[in-house]
Amino acid sequence: MIKDLALEAENLKLACRDFKYRRGLLLADIERAAGFKPGHLSRLTNKRVALTLEDAERLCSVLEVPLERLSSRLAMGQGLAGTEREVAVYYAHGVKGASWKQLVDSGTKLKVKGASDQAQLILFAKPSNEVSLSMWLAVVEPADKWLVANDWVIATTEDQRMAFALVVEAPIKGRVKLAFEGGPEVYGLVDACRLVVTLLRRPGHIISAHAR
Structure with missing residues (x-):
């Protein structure tokens, strides 16, 4: 689980960074668009809390990425890895x-x-x-x-x-x-x-x- 937490945090950081370059938005903008409370995105990217399916789905919608890019663990759980x-x-x-x-x-x-x-x-x-x-x-x-x-x-x-x-x-x-x-x-x-x-x-x- 610790390994998953670190990998998913890094995946999320990279996805947010790519999105910022494409759209010119700040992390605070991404956080608001995903409907998160202030500071929640920071906790996810700094490995303080684990990524949940609900959080991941919100982020995928905002960042325009598939679930498997953020978390192979959650994608496997949803059966998406077999899509x-x-x-x-x-x-x-x-x-x-x-x-x-x-x-x-x-x-x-x-x-x-x-x-x-x-x-x-x-x-x-x-x-x-x-x-x-x-x-x-x-x-x-x-x-x-x-x-x-x-x-x-x-x-x-x-x-x-x-x-x-x-x-x-x-x-x-x-x-x-x-x-x-x-x-x-x-x-x-x-x-x-x-x-x-x-x-x-x-x-x-x-x-x-x-x-x-």
């Missing part, structure tokens, strides 16, 4: 070794449980000599500020190709240390990364997945 959304499917084009050149929109969508409206499904669909990636697919979300050490992301390499990378350290000021397979550790921009939330190989055997 299906249509996700755009992209083909990895120009695959070479463990990297690829670009993503091509297939023009189709597939239903994915627990996906946000910004998720993408990347498909390595065509059998080839590149055994390492052939027939795999990945569901990715915007990395935003949510990355932690040992997360997997899709990032741009030094030669401007895309590849999977391991997060070595949590982001600092919009930059994150990454380790690409067979290469040195490098720093990249968080905004240029996509968080891998599900990785599986067709026809459907889940290799790894985690909900954020």
Whole structure:
């Protein structure tokens, strides 16, 4: 519960900050819009009180974010983590070794449980000599500020190709240390990364997945 409290407080801080940048409003404005008593939002963001479902739903309405962005605990309790959304499917084009050149929109969508409206499904669909990636697919979300050490992301390499990378350290000021397979550790921009939330190989055997 203590871990949930800290994570949810941080999630709420980031959501409020993003909303302030988009709308130009103060925390006091957010608090009033959510119908909170003065100081309640501060107590939530400073881990003094736990986020309740009622508070979270009010905040989601004001901040224009899904419940799972503020609290995976509450989303799971509501069964929202199993909600299906249509996700755009992209083909990895120009695959070479463990990297690829670009993503091509297939023009189709597939239903994915627990996906946000910004998720993408990347498909390595065509059998080839590149055994390492052939027939795999990945569901990715915007990395935003949510990355932690040992997360997997899709990032741009030094030669401007895309590849999977391991997060070595949590982001600092919009930059994150990454380790690409067979290469040195490098720093990249968080905004240029996509968080891998599900990785599986067709026809459907889940290799790894985690909900954020």
